[in-house]
Amino acid sequence: MKKKQLAVWMMTAALSAVMMTGCGQKDTVEQTENTEQVENTEDQAAGSEEAAIPDEDMEMDPEFGVDSEETSAAVFGVITDVGENEIIVDNQSGVSSEGEIILMIDPDHTYLLDASTGLPVDVKDVQAGDSFEAYLGDAMTMSLPPQNTPDIVFVNVPEDIAMPSYAVAAEDPTETNGIWTLKATDGTVYEVTEDAQVVPYLTKNIVKMQDVQKGTACAIWYDDQNQVQKVMILE
Template sequence: MKFSVKLIAAVLCAAMLCVPTLAAGSSDAPGAGTYVPDPQYTMAWGTATWQDNGSLLVRKSGENKPTDGMALWTKNAIVLDAISGEPVDAKSIKDGSTVYAWLGAQTAMTMSLPPQVTPELLLVNIPADFKVPQYDVIVRANYIMKGIPGYSGMAITLSDGTACQVWQDAAVTPYLTRNRVTYQDLLPGTRVLVWADDEGQASRVIVFPYEYKGGLSLNGNGFLCVNGYLTVYPPALRRPYNDERLYAPIRAVAEAAGYSVSWDNEFGVTVKDGSDILFQICPDTKLAHGPAAADRHSLAGPCLIADGVTYLEAGDLAHLLGMFYGG
């Protein structure tokens, strides 16, 4: 498939995929704006040397002091071959070889020098001048010409702002399972290892286990997408406090995610998963009730109501629906 054909497909995708809830607005509508990267991982790389205590000391060129570098513990890390993506026994890593490690935002690191840490992912067996694949979390995902044979794909944005296109002919495989996955499984919140060229065209993607029921994301034009589909137009979104908090209509998002929404005179908005109540919340309150709110005492902002439409801060709404929101 030629890149020029794919580029044309990408340009046309918005016209074919829009599922509006309100009329389109201007580019300065509440949902619009350039995505500001919020990297979820720190990458460390360098030459590896085994230490007497069993850790793997990684140093970049020029780091020669005893306190330089980073000591990696490999016992609970995912260790993969950089070319094949296959699992590798950490003990096979040779002194003097180059490794790349990804540390999660919540990864605990000792205060010692050099610091000691267990990476989430470690890539090994890296040839010289090889473009190392990238490990990250998808924060935005939009279909490209979904359903058109030979021209379908997913445009994804990673947490550090890297944009990639994963077409249906790319090799998309799961990590350590035989489950079938495709480009359509690349939803916000998905951890991936992506082999892409300098133009962002992915040839291969490894998909790691998904921890959410779906994902919410803003595309580059300010549309709120639910599981990759354009669902809420910018004018239907709100930023009532003139800050970064984005408020989304509860009904539009929840119904697009497969839930039912109704109104209860006593408990306010009621969102159900089948016959089971997921959560309930009244306007002008910051306290949701129900199983989905069991681990959260209050929300980032109150439930708002305007013209008969109830809103919640997008991150809060995603959490209550069991979905990922990358901002």
């Protein structure tokens, strides 16, 4: 009888040990799976964080409000409304943001000029319905409509003259046989002859093409033969 009881006790102990071992293995597997899930989640989060940080060397589009090394984009169209320090326009150029754009006129940054004379124009004197040309600044907001602070805006544009241009010298101009070659940062090359006027902005100083240096901003007018007629040194 005692031997039988002893055998039953040993079998019971063995079964209990097997059950405990099985539970232990299950707990270990669950713990391993949970650890792997946590590690995968951390890896995914780290990957998302890395993807959200742009490469410092990556050039971003100015249309999305990030500086770019590209030069000013020239847009033109019709003025639809005028505010205290803004001009709302319909951009019909096919360049940058098509349609309505709010041009923010910053007196410390934006040249607002008469397209014929080159004289400054007050925002309140700008008329809705007139044509315009603007060279956009390097950042466009993502708002609707988008907003931009342009480098220069030409208004009062007559129909019988070629639209003036805005150019920033990429290097010091060079002279050959009386013709000055001005290379702009947008790649345009202007040839300025001795017959062309070279004038200052808002001063009576006497200026020459020699006064144009790398980084100098200019407004440029053409004659009916598309030859440079006048160069206004802005800065």
